[in-house]
Amino acid sequence: MASTLFTELTIPAPHGAGLTLRNRAFVSAMCQYYAPRTGVPQPWHLVHYGAFATGGFGLVTVESTAVEARGRISDQDLGLWSDEQIEGHRTMAEFMRAQGAAAAVQLGHAGGKAATYPNLRDEPRGTLGEDRAWEVIAPGSEPIQPGLFTPREMTAEDIQEVIAAFREAARRADQAGYDAVQIHGAHGYLIHEFFSPLTNQREDEYGRDRARFALEVASAVREVWPAHKPLGIRLSATDWVEGGVTLQDTVELARRLLEDAGVTWFDISSGGIHPDPKVIPVGAGYQVQLAAALRQALPAEQAVVSTVGLITEPAQAETIVASGQADATSIGREALRNPHWAAVAARSLRVRVENNPASEAYWLGMR
Numbered sequence: 398m399a400s401t402l403f404t405e406l407t408i409p410a411p412h413g414a415g416l417t418l419r420n421r422a423f424v425s426a427m428c429q430y431y432a433p434r435t436g437v438p439q440p441w442h443l444v445h446y447g448a449f450a451t452g453g454f455g456l457v458t459v460e461s462t463a464v465e466a467r468g469r470i471s472d473q474d475l476g477l478w479s480d481e482q483i484e485g486h487r488t489m490a491e492f493m494r495a496q497g498a499a500a501a502v503q504l505g506h507a508g509g510k511a512a513t514y515p516n517l518r519d520e521p522r523g524t525l526g527e528d529r530a531w532e533v534i535a536p537g538s539e540p541i542q543p544g545l546f547t548p549r550e551m552t553a554e555d556i557q558e559v560i561a562a563f564r565e566a567a568r569r570a571d572q573a574g575y576d577a578v579q580i581h582g583a584h585g586y587l588i589h590e591f592f593s594p595l596t597n598q599r600e601d602e603y604g605r606d607r608a609r610f611a612l613e614v615a616s617a618v619r620e621v622w623p624a625h626k627p628l629g630i631r632l633s634a635t636d637w638v639e640g641g642v643t644l645q646d647t648v649e650l651a652r653r654l655l656e657d658a659g660v661t662w663f664d665i666s667s668g669g670i671h672p673d674p675k676v677i678p679v680g681a682g683y684q685v686q687l688a689a690a691l692r693q694a695l696p697a698e699q700a701v702v703s704t705v706g707l708i709t710e711p712a713q714a715e716t717i718v719a720s721g722q723a724d725a726t727s728i729g730r731e732a733l734r735n736p737h738w739a740a741v742a743a744r745s746l747r748v749r750v751e752n753n754p755a756s757e758a759y760w761l762g763m764r
Contacts, residue, residue, distance in 0.1 A: 413625030418455035426503035430515030436476025438485030450496035452737035453754030461505035468506030486573035501577035508587025509535030584669030615658035629662030634687035637674035711742035
């Protein structure tokens with residue numbers, strides 16, 4: 398039986414043919430915390446993301462890349478807030494594309510979860526010391542979670558500055574040659590903070606319509622992002638706690654993003670706002686049901702939905718896409734364990750060796 402996972406997939410765009418991918422195995426955006434404080438990509442990043450491309454993935458998404466310096470999760474995050482950062486991103490994008498993979502970059506702002514230590518083995522946990530920290534901003538003035546900095550509530554001017562920062566980062570992403578942009582709207586970071594009723598009790602227009610900030614960011618990015626290239630967003634489909642974001646909230650947001658801002662790729666995750674949700678049914682593919690709901694709600698010819706979360710086995714990924722629960726699977730930690738997961742999965746699913754997506758130099762290993 399032919400594999401669905403290893404068939405082409407086209408992510409639509411407002412104009413033009415969109416982006417056609419060699420297969421439906423994506424790499425999730427995963428922070429590396431290996432950039433200097435300048436946010437400039439290093440040789441590590443080229444090797445890291447290049448390995449996924451040589452390993453056969455159809456789309457590789459570069460980690461959350463800060464749109465402004467105060468939007469960094471840690472002081473070792475990648476950035477696209479400066480023109481000086483473009484060249485390093487261009488080198489990565491060109492190499493990935495040369496190996497047959499499409500290159501995407503996730504643009505993010507950490508909001509009230511900014512200024513924490515890099516999540517590396519030898520670093521402490523929690524917020525940065527005073528010698529390394531910076532001002533943190535958020536929709537309100539309460540810490541997003543216990544132990545995080547008390548943020549400054551964003552003014553109308555702050556909101557417009559951040560929206561403009563997303564717009565300019567997208568412009569730089571295009572100059573770097575990325576094939577797609579994914580806006581980070583999940584996991585308790587700034588866009589999610591505005592959308593969740595747990596963290597947005599504002600009384601202005603951004604509180605009365607909690608989707609407004611996400612829509613304005615996406616619309617600003619779409620203004621400068623070429624119309625023939627797809628624009629995506631990662632969403633936390635539910636906060637997994639009473640009074641938080643629900644799946645129906647996310648379905649409605651996705652419809653508005655598609656119709657009003659030209660977002661055509663939805664990468665579905667969950668959680669990240671509440672520090673200790675009790676009901677998350679963690680297990681293999683536990684977020685697939687959320688992606689399936691989005692897939693059912695959005696017109697298939699206008700949008701692509703990818704799913705993420707404990708997807709590890711080739712047969713599991715094949716079943717998800719073959720059954721129509723999602724159009725693609727985003728592989729996260731399993732790709733860290735095996736950057737050639739896609740090529741090995743193709744071999745496991747009996748894709749003909751001449752169609753295996755591994756780079757040519759690895760051909761013998763796929764026989």
